[in-house]
Amino acid sequence: MSVANDQNSKLPGAWDIPLEDIDVSDPLLFQTQQHFEYFERLRKEDPVHYCKDSEFGAYWSVTKFNDIVAVDTNHKAFSSDKTINIGDADPDFEVPMFIAMDQPKHDIQRKAVTPAVAPINLAKLEAIIRTRVCTILDSLPVGESFDWVDKVSIELTTQMLATLFDFPWEDRRKLTRWSDVATASPDEVRPDGTIVVDEQRRAELIECLEYFMNLWSSRSENYDGTDFISLLATNPDTREMSQDPMHFLGNLILLIVGGNDTTRNSISGGVLALNQNPAEYDKLRANPDIIPNMVSEIIRWVTPLGHMRRTALEDVELGGKQIKKGDRVVMWYISGNRDEDVIENANQFLIDRDKARHHVSFGFGIHRCMGNRVAEMQLKILWEEIMKRFEKVEVIGEPERMHSNFVMGITEMQVMLHPLK
Numbered sequence: 001m002s003v004a005n006d007q008n009s010k011l012p013g014a015w016d017i018p019l020e021d022i023d024v025s026d027p028l029l030f031q032t033q034q035h036f037e038y039f040e041r042l043r044k045e046d047p048v049h050y051c052k053d054s055e056f057g058a059y060w061s062v063t064k065f066n067d068i069v070a071v072d073t074n075h076k077a078f079s080s081d082k083t084i085n086i087g088d089a090d091p092d093f094e095v096p097m098f099i100a101m102d103q104p105k106h107d108i109q110r111k112a113v114t115p116a117v118a119p120i121n122l123a124k125l126e127a128i129i130r131t132r133v134c135t136i137l138d139s140l141p142v143g144e145s146f147d148w149v150d151k152v153s154i155e156l157t158t159q160m161l162a163t164l165f166d167f168p169w170e171d172r173r174k175l176t177r178w179s180d181v182a183t184a185s186p187d188e189v190r191p192d193g194t195i196v197v198d199e200q201r202r203a204e205l206i207e208c209l210e211y212f213m214n215l216w217s218s219r220s221e222n223y224d225g226t227d228f229i230s231l232l233a234t235n236p237d238t239r240e241m242s243q244d245p246m247h248f249l250g251n252l253i254l255l256i257v258g259g260n261d262t263t264r265n266s267i268s269g270g271v272l273a274l275n276q277n278p279a280e281y282d283k284l285r286a287n288p289d290i291i292p293n294m295v296s297e298i299i300r301w302v303t304p305l306g307h308m309r310r311t312a313l314e315d316v317e318l319g320g321k322q323i324k325k326g327d328r329v330v331m332w333y334i335s336g337n338r339d340e341d342v343i344e345n346a347n348q349f350l351i352d353r354d355k356a357r358h359h360v361s362f363g364f365g366i367h368r369c370m371g372n373r374v375a376e377m378q379l380k381i382l383w384e385e386i387m388k389r390f391e392k393v394e395v396i397g398e399p400e401r402m403h404s405n406f407v408m409g410i411t412e413m414q415v416m417l418h419p420l421k
């Protein structure tokens with residue numbers, strides 16, 4: 001049973017309970033960071049593991065790198081339809097989005113918004129991102145403690161998202177709030193002390209929909225941009241989407257969450273990883289050219305999204321186990337990224353590792369992350385500019401972690417900046 005938001009209330013050790021009783025869906029496991037030992041046991045003893053009873057119902061856990069790739073790329077046997085989380089979709093609040101669709105519907109909608117993050121558009125965005133990164137970094141207090149998550153990770157990713165949506169600048173923190181509400185666990189106490197109960201979640205997401213509906217109609221005469229809204233509104237395959245409000249809302253939530261929590265937690269998690277591995281921080285100071293490689297290593301290490309779920313469309317064998325049609329199948333990216341059979345020294349954070357891009361954090365197959373290059377670019381620019389200014393971003397005390405089995409999140413992390421000597 002999970003106890004929301006108490007980082008001190010631990011669950012039993014992974015080796016202290018019978019294998020068949022292991023349930024890795026408990027959000028507390030991730031908040032207390034105990035999930036690593038649970039997944040280590042599963043990878044060793046039962047890589048495709050059946051949990052017959054959890055708060056989300058029965059489900060399979062796929063924990064090895066190659067099995068995850070096999071499931072993620074087998075679109076005939078494994079469906080994303082309706083949901084990509086362990087818990088089933090809420091039948092009273094269906095919000096269709098293309099990450100939770102199969103072909104051909106998925107492909108049509110993804111294609112409509114992809115130009116926003118295509119290389120040609122990214123090249124245009126690079127200078128904007130760099131200016132914004134510099135403004136944020138230059139406004140930070142030096143030599144005193146502050147919350148890195150709020151002042152840098154959230155601010156930077158929110159600004160990026162506002163750019164990709166061409167969203168009114170002064171209202172941009174609404175995007176952060178909608179992203180947080182969309183991903184909050186039902187029993188989670190948020191950093192501001194609130195709990196997002198279902199009715200409140202729905203009300204706030206409807207507010208999000210109304211806001212975007214106004215945006216859509218206020219731009220009705222002049223859709224010539226490459227922002228997400230203009231692209232959806234001009235593409236012949238999607239321009240009727242605003243007539244189907246829940247469908248429109250679903251894709252809004254996808255684009256908001258996709259571009260927000262993930263990069264945010266890579267920014268915070270990278271600072272933490274360098275602090276926990278001072279020899280790696282020394283390597284970075286000695287050779288900032290290593291940054292692009294380090295960015296991939298940070299994304300592997302953090303694994304911002306812990307899992308994606310599929311539903312079996314047919315009976316299928318995986319790792320010697322018989323998965324039945326209709327079963328929930330959860331690919332634990334957070335475990336695949338620590339699989340020693342594929343990634344050498346997988347439990348070490350090594351910013352100069354070979355083949356650093358060979359990780360599962362962005363998934364595979366038709367749903368492979370659409371924004372991976374944007375995320376990598378943001379992190380690269382941020383670290384280039386950090387290294388021009390600061391000897392060290394020092395983490396002070398223990399960070400606060402999110403109570404979630406999906407978003408591997410840090411909600412607060414106090415740091416102190418030390419200027420270059």
Ligand code: HEM
Nearest residue numbers: 099258259262263304361362363364367368369370371375
């Ligand atoms: C480090 C940052 C990020 C990580 C780790 C990440 C991770 C993921 C993962 C695991 C998936 C599902 C892959 C699968 O099912 O095979 C995904 C899909 C997606 N991501 Fe990302 N993401 C990141 C950043 C972004 C950004 C910045 C955006 C948008 C600007 C974005 C937009 C999307 C979208 C739209 C999808 C759905 C793709 C589809 O269904 O075809 N992501 N991401």
